[in-house]
Amino acid sequence: MFRIEKSVIQAIIAHAKKELPNEACGYLASVNELVTSHYELTNIDQAPDHFNMEPREQFAAVKEMRSRGQALRGVYHSHPETPARPSAEDIRLAYDSKISFVIVSLAAAEPEIRSFLVAKGAVTEEPIEIIE
Amino acid sequence: MQISMNGEKRQVAGDSLTIAVLLEMEKVESPEMVSVQVNGDVIDRTLYQETDIGDGDEVDFLYFMGGGSRR
DSSP: OEEEEHHHHHHHHHHHHHTTTSOOEEEEEEETTEEEEEEEEOBTTOBTTBEEBOHHHHHHHHHHHHHTTOEEEEEEEEESSSOSSOOHHHHHTOOOTTSEEEEEEOSSSSOEEEEEEEETTEEEEEOEEEEO | OEEEETTEEEEOSSSEEEHHHHHHHTTOSSGGGEEEEETTEEEOGGGTTTOEEETTOEEEEEEOOEEOSOO
C-alpha cells in the first residue's frame, strides 16, 4: 500500500502541468510510511518523453529529508501524453527496488496517478491510499 | 575507523577503503548506477576504484534516476 496525503497528490499534478510539454520529476518523502512532502527536481533532459535527475539536487533533497525526519519513499515523474504505466525505459532504469515509482499521466482529461514497485525488471502495481 | 554513511554513523574495519569496496561491503545492487558524494563532492563514477574513504568522512550514495515515456 502506498499512502500519500491528498495535498501531495495535488502538488505533483500541478508540477507535472507546470513542466509541460516536458516530463516533470521529483522525490516523495514520508513520515511513518505516509508521504507528506514532495521535492521537485530538475529534469536535466528537458524532454517530453524522458527524464534524468541531477545528482547534486538528489543529494540535497535527501539530506533535507533527513534533517526534517523524513524518509525517501518514492520517485515520481510525469507522462505528458501516455498512460500512467511504466515504459520499457522506466523499467530498465529503475535500479532502486526499495522505493516506489509513481507516474502521473496527463494523457486524459483527468490526471491519472499510479504507483509501482520494480525489482530486477519485475513490475508490481501497489494500491494508493489517499489521505485527506 | 568511523564514517558517516547516508547520515548514519558507521564503524568500518581498517584505516581506509575505496568507494568500490564500500559499495560491495554494503551489498549495493547495480553499484555502477549509484551516485556517490564524499564530504559534499560528487565523485566521478570512473574513480570509485581509486577514491579512498577515510576516518571521519561523510559518504552518501543514491541511485541514478531516469526514465520516461519513451518506448
